[in-house]
Amino acid sequence: MKLVCTLSLFVISLSINLFSQTLEPIINTRYNDANGVPVDTGKIFKLTGIVTAGSQFGNAGPGAIQDLTAGVSVYGSSFANAVSIGDSVTITGTLSQYSGLTQIDFSKPGGSVVKHSSGNIIEPELVSLAQIKNQLWNGIEEIEGKLVRINNVTISGTGNFASGTNYSITDTSGILTSGLRIDNNVTTIIGSAIPSGQVDIIGIVAQYKYSAPYNSGYQIQPRYISDIVYDSSPIILNPIMAANIDTTSFSVFFNTARNGNAMVKYGLTQDLELDSVVVNEDTTVHQVNLSGLTPSTTYYFKAFSSNEFGTSSSSIQMVTTATQDTSIGKINVYFNFSVDTTIALPDNKANGNVPFENKLIERINSARYSIDLALYSFFGMPYVADAIVLAKNRGVKVRVVYDYRDGNVPQNSMQTLLNAGIKMSRRPNINGIMHNKFFVIDARDTIPSNDWVWTGSWNVTSTELGWKNNVVEINDPALAQAYTKEFEEMWGSNTEDPNSTNAKFGPYKTDNVTHSFNIGGRSVQLYFSPSDQTESKIVQALTTANKSVYVSMYAFTSDNLERTIYNRYQIGANDVRGVIDQQNITGSQYNDLQSYGDLFVAPDPTAHHKYAIIDALYADSYPTVITGSHNWSRAANEDNDENTLIISDSKIANLYLQEFKKRYNEAGGTGIFVIPTSVNENNIAKIDYQLYQNYPNPFNPVTTIKFQIPTSQYVDLSIYNMLGEKVKTLFSGFTQAGIASIDFNAKDLPSGIYIYRIKTDNTSIQKKLVLLK
Helix, strand or coil: CCCCCCCEEEECCCHHHHCCCCCCCCHHCECCCCCCCCCCCEEEEEEEEEECCCCCCCCCCCCCECCCCCCEEEEEEHHHHCCCCCCCCCCCCCCCEEEEEEEECCCCCEEEEEEEECCCCCCCECCCHHHHHCCCCCCCCCCCCCCCEEEEEEEEECCCCCCCEEEEEEEEEEEEEEEEECCCCCCCCCCCCCCCCEEEEEEEEEEEECCCCCCCCEEECCCCCHHCCCCCCCCEEEEEEEEEECCCCEEEEEEEEEEEEEEEECCCCCCCCCEEEEEEEEEEEEEEECCCCCCEEEEEEEEEEEEECCCCCCCCCEEEECCCCCCCCEEEEECCCCCCHHCCCCCCCCCCCCHHHHHHHHHHCCCCCCHHHEEEEEEEHHHHHHHHHHHHHCEEEEEECCCCCCCCCCCCCHHHHHHHCCCCEEECCCCCCCCCCCEEHHHHCHHEEEEEEECCCCCEEHHHHECCEEEEECCCHHHHHHHHHHHHHHHHCCCCCCCCCCCCCCHHCCCCCEEEECCCCCEEEEEEEEECCCHHHHHHHHHHCCEEEEECCCCCCCHHHHHHHHEEEEEHCCCCEEEEECCCCCCCCCCHCCCCCEEEEEECCCCCCEEEECCCCCCCCCCCCEEECCCCHHHHHHEEEEEEEEECCHHHHHHHHHHHHHHHHHCCCEEEEECCCHHHHHHHHHHHHCCCCCCCCEEEEEEEEEECCCCCEEEEEEECCCCEEEEEEEEEECCCCCCEEEEEECCCCEEEEEEEEEEEECCCCEEEEECCC
16 A cells, blocks of 8 residues: 655654554544544544645645545644655544544644655545445444545536535436535645546545534545546556466456556566557456466566547556476465364365474475575574574575564574574564565575475464464465565575665565466465555455355454455355454454354464465355465554465365364354365265264264265255254255265253254255264
């Protein structure tokens, strides 16, 4: 969401309150009572965000700031006159409201602002007038205070814009009466001609109503004349995605705000010197296919769209074509606690109870040329440290990126590396942490087949061997090169020596790596925080959910991601389940998720995962896993150095599903997991109908019952006592072909022997189970 263009740290003013207050997301200011008044009126808030308006609406404002969760107006000359649009700031001030507008009031005692950097970019959020008009004024008022864009707007009125005047505006979703406010301080707009045709309007969402309830009066306030976009060119919208990546081709997908054609220019450098492909279709949804390319090659490309009014273009993107080497592309997934293989696809059992330390040492010992490691924590692991030192001693080039850490004292295993003469680049003492935990093996030699990346949620510490974690290691040269490029940005050079002057961390990094890959036939995306707007990419992945979203998280505090899951839930992805470790931390989304999903608090020991599984039970719905080091939090997205992988593959999703089901059951969850399988591929038709013995058996009080059916049909699974009386129906309905795994919680039944039976139109099968309490 932001591009940092300067490294300066400039303190405008600072008060004791800035240190005493707890930093909160802006969304926490947006909760209103039944009259539309902020419930925390009078409370002092400490907030961090990017300035979207300073003195554009006068010396006292109101200005505005915005983070990834929301925006809020800020009133007072000590703010408006001290900041500029694009400044990254931390403010402290009192929450108030004026005629329905929620604001931080610097006219009250204690208001202060600290400026961190300049030149940051907030892209306006594309919304409709209906969305603005219908926001929940007596709940979470999500859009007020934000910088937004409304496309294809007609403005009522003729002649020139007048000072301090409201105009009605209309788009395809409806009309917002008096919805365009021309403030009497915006001199670049006052006196200019009111456009007679459609325009796009960019501005801050404000509100003005004389009395409670504050349920109307929403306005858009443009800040200068360029916020009224007169041209009718197509306007390319983010994201621009490369997909369908093959050895010699890939496709570029993008949307535009208005109709136009599509063109993609591409090349081996940012000059885009090779060629261009044009698709002359007048539409807002674009796909351009590029072919005749070279395998294992990184291409730069840029999207364009033109119509009779003009041409729009995107930023330059990168993509790497797939390798022809079929021996490359292996993805290994490891979990250090037990998994539930009852829901494994055929020949796809997950690796549970894996000793991470031994696996990592195996990978280190395989290195022949180079090891680059970026670690947040490294202690209590003498054998891993010794393996790295031995690699150095046998000639392997080793480089280390490490977090600043409290006190600037290396942990004991990291100290072992330093004592052996291994060089290090250390994150400076700036906001956030270097939270990566990745190794890149042999990416710096000329042999592509030996390139490996090791990453995941596990900090390389003895403590976290006892926590629940996941690790992914991937054999792919293009992915390894992307991790190497990220590593060298933090290293400060591409040599064996770090350069602290050039090293970039946190918000000072740039979005400069390839993001889309074809690895062994799987679509894989890679994003680094905070440069790559990772949370927006997670949002994009979540919006592909058609049936289900399962999350296993150490910390989940992102309101934006919770709202995305809720929106998918509202339109059909209503199987939402989760296990969250840190239920009660500030900003936790646990209660919100629990209001519509099947959520549980992770039991001890600590569950340190940061993964989500999308549509894992539906092979035709693009099953996807999101994993890596990135907790779903503001700090992970805006401050920390993190890495996130988004892997779209039914078998990888099934591996994570086996881990998830085990954690979900341990936490108290019971549910149905129907694993779709291909009749042709897995020969289910030869097996025909099958009912498996429950596991565990005997049990107390939860067991898993699994059955298999060759075609989609109606199934009833019920429990009977020894008298033949039905005591519980576990499932009754239509289900797809495949393997169904259903958890049976018998907490309300007495000990004894029971019968479980599946019935379909064609068959009836039963078995016994034993409940021992």
